[in-house]
Amino acid sequence: MIDFTEEQLERYSRHILLDDVGVDGQEKLLQAKVLIVGAGGLGSPAALYLAAAGVGTIGIVDSDSVEISNLQRQIAHFTKDIGVFKVDSAAEKMQAINPDITVRTYKEYLCAANITKIIAGYDFIIDGTDNFPTKFLVNDACIFTGIPFSHGGILRFNGQTMTVVPGESACYRCSFREAPPPDAVPSCAQAGVLGAIAGMLGTIQATEALKYITGVGELLTNGLLTFDARTLTFRKINLARQKSCPVCGEEPSITHLVDTEQSVCELKSEPVAAPC
């Protein structure tokens, strides 16, 4: 059992006061390890809230540097950070909020070659990536390693998220078999995005991570939550695990990780989609 310092008791008092979280829940948070993939629109609020919550170890993966066009929604980065690696910029803010935690930074593009090594040891993963190949890569790697994750995506005024517990609930591929062809779906850079919806979605993902760690409530599994900020309409679409799923089904056709055509590793040289 952790002996909380006076400062920790005050810092985490609003968690400890919650019946369902309490002392035990806060201990679990301090011992937890969460990896955030992407330090952009979704990763920023998730990183700040998880740091504030006292998630003991937070990893954050992103190979990009802060650009001025990011600042409209990627709230971990400030104007002074333009040109700085996003993971360094985010880590600085996370540590400033909560020096109690450990932040691990990965200045890498997630790809088939490095993802298994990077995600190993984490309890939960937040997918805050901006492109389909990486979203599918995160899904597949999590299915193979059994690490639960929160999928999230935003575009224009819309957001969607689902939580996947491998082996128990529907995975991303159960519903979306494969990445759409390149340019079939526009990126944020092409279509635009209302900045604040990054916060709406990223904080839902952070909430799912906190719920998973503390065991509070029910996760957003077997369901896709979507919203349209213009009408502020939320919908929850029920999903089910598919026996025919190519990665978590009965006879999976995907048995190892591969980079699809438009992988994020290749985006490095020719950016098709700017980070959301």
Next chain:
Amino acid sequence: MLRVKQEIIDEIVEHSRSEAPLEACGYLAEKDGVVCKCIAMKNIDASPVHYSMDPTQQFGAIRSSRAEGLAIRAVYHSHPETAAHPSAEDIKLAYDPALSYVIVSLQDSSPIINSFIIKNDKVSSEQIEIIGAEKMTTTITADVFQNLRGIGCPMNLVKTKVAFSKMQSGQILGLILDNGPPVNNVPRSVIREGHEVLSQEQLDDGAWSVLIRKA
């Protein structure tokens, strides 16, 4: 408040230890509001989990106390291997609401003595004041004690929850809470979480002594 001379506390503990692993039992008699006599009785059940007094011996104890100008104030018995709280049977068999029921637990290396008032199957904890202790007057009622004087809301509740997290179910937490919002809020919150508030007693300085049994 049960006021007991230190030497009587020592006698109760000694008697309990000498009978272990069987339960020990007896009467405590008082004069001028202070327990000054321990009347050890035979446990005719000779059991580690039950006790019964011999009616003849009971009658003799009451008569001799009266002759000495003493009044029976409490019944005591020991729990050789469990906590110093009334068992369901203890509550059922506590026939005299005018008496206090003192329980000595020997389960830990240092004995714990608690006093209870049991009326209509309802148990409330009673403070024990030890008179004439050589070191200082100690109140043995709570397993864990937290002085939360000067600590406002909600940190007093945070500290209460931290204390509970280190305790076992059934153990008693003693709190000192400031008058006003602290004593209005903390007991209410712990009740909501399923714990049992055994007693609330205002102290001379206005603060409150609160005893809570962990759920």
